[in-house]
Amino acid sequence: MAEQADQDSKTEEPTENKIRDEVERGNVPISREASIFASVAGILIIAAFMIRESARSITITLERLFGDSSEWPLRNGFDAVALLAFVAWDMFRLLIPLFVILMVSGLLSSFLQNAPQIAPDRIRPDFQRISLVNGWRRIFGARGQAEFLKALFKLISVGAVISTVLRWEQGNLANAMAVEPEAIPEMILAIAMRLLSVVCIVTVLLLAVDLLWARAHWRRDLRMSKQDVKDELKRSEGDPLRKARLRSLALDRVRKSMIAAVPKATLVIANPTHYAIALRYVKEEGGAPVVLSKGQDLLALKIREIAEQNSIPIIEDKNLARSMYDSVEIDQAIPPEFYKAVAELIHFLYSKNPPRSSIK
Incomplete structure (x- = not known):
């Protein structure tokens, strides 16, 4: 009740000084949907431009590995280490571009929302973050309920879109029984890309709504009481009596x-x-x-x-x-x-x- 009363007393919009101080402390509006959209977009890029070449390289590696076993004798431990090193290096060479794309997309999703900065207050140990009481409030409080409703709406929306796309692709999936086996991977890739494209579009819409909600909620949390505004005015311009x-x-x-x-x-x-x-x-x-x-x-x-x-x-x-x-x-x-x-x-x-x- 006391916390609610304190929140109700904060009726004034945050001042520029208040906003600047909070940003310097690392308290900035962030949408979690941005990272999800970045991941989906990164996977879509990988599927469109890299998955074919990666599959081809993996096929060549497997053919070399299992096609002529005499090329890889396993007489001792050194031979086994050499084989594992070859497989590991080939997998690393194929996976590193995928990791780079996902990492870059994730960083961009954060940098495009807010300018990067060093905020010691955000990495300083805070034992209130591991408090059971505060954790209970975060999960079952007003904010936790809002996050739950957002996640539920997102799940329903994405699930409905995926179900619709799969219903559209029922005919192609049924025809897969009659096509050549070599064409099945390309068919699966085409369906996956269409599915990812639709999910990406839905995620963009969710991201736009979530960005507006996050910034509005952030400014609401920064609201100040009339006394807070007076105190900040004294700090920024000096005590009126002294002036x-x-x-x-x-x-x-x-x-x-x-x-x-x-x-x-x-x-x-x-x-x-x-x-x-x-x-x-x-x-x-x-x-x-x-x-x-x-x-x-x-x-x-x-x-x-x-x-x-x-x-x-x-x-x-x-x-x-x-x-x-x-x-x-x-x-x-x-x-x-x-x-x-x-x-x-x-x-x-x-x-x-x-x-x-x-x-x-």
């Missing part, structure tokens, strides 16, 4: 830096308490006016306070202050669209040559 604290410290440093730069300003443009922008323009330094600091609400009041303490002119222009606040950057020259308006203010200050007090 908020760091942002707060960074903003404090920026504020202190801007406050310290206000005494160097030439003028402050305000709106009248919501926004404040401190600009520096010295004709000898050249270039456009530079933004030393800007602030809103409390920070704007602080900028004005420091400007008044240092007798820096404060010009109240609501529209200009509001539009400049969203467009200017600290320690950067003002954008060209504000050149004319700011130049008029600076010209006004220089032409009037006012005392070091606020202009309002």
Whole structure:
């Protein structure tokens, strides 16, 4: 019940990090039908392209072995070893291509499903795999029942197909009594190839369904609870509280830096308490006016306070202050669209040559 409740709580789709971690650990969706299809396809290839040549070679070997027994005298143990070595080598030479085809087809069935990788977690000893309780759950649990139903459906499907093919071949099998003995092996091979071809087609259909089922079941097993998603977000992006604290410290440093730069300003443009922008323009330094600091609400009041303490002119222009606040950057020259308006203010200050007090 606890396991079912835990599974029910996992309602969120797995994240990319979760999927990547599981793949690195070797937990990937695999269809067992792929290896079966690879084996059937390999046997079909062998039957179509190699079985005739192999049968011919075996026939030649047997004729050489039993046709002239004087060629193989068995006077002592060395003769017996030589005979066995000849037979073993000939059989090995004939069987090795068959093993290679089956091995390659099996490897391809695995590699085409998932990229090959080394996963130590999959080969590390795990005593839970030999636990009787876990084994009982695997066999008689929901997954075991699903595998049983899949195997039963596969058995029924393949059995029905084989029965149908054999019924079609009843006439050929009955005619085998009247054909020459030399033609019987070719007839049997033709029937076997047709049977393998039909089984291969059925296996392809089963493989397609099983691949979809395996991947859907794999993603369902990887589902996460809402708490799992939050924990992973913390691990990947950091603790939100810590990040908020760091942002707060960074903003404090920026504020202190801007406050310290206000005494160097030439003028402050305000709106009248919501926004404040401190600009520096010295004709000898050249270039456009530079933004030393800007602030809103409390920070704007602080900028004005420091400007008044240092007798820096404060010009109240609501529209200009509001539009400049969203467009200017600290320690950067003002954008060209504000050149004319700011130049008029600076010209006004220089032409009037006012005392070091606020202009309002």
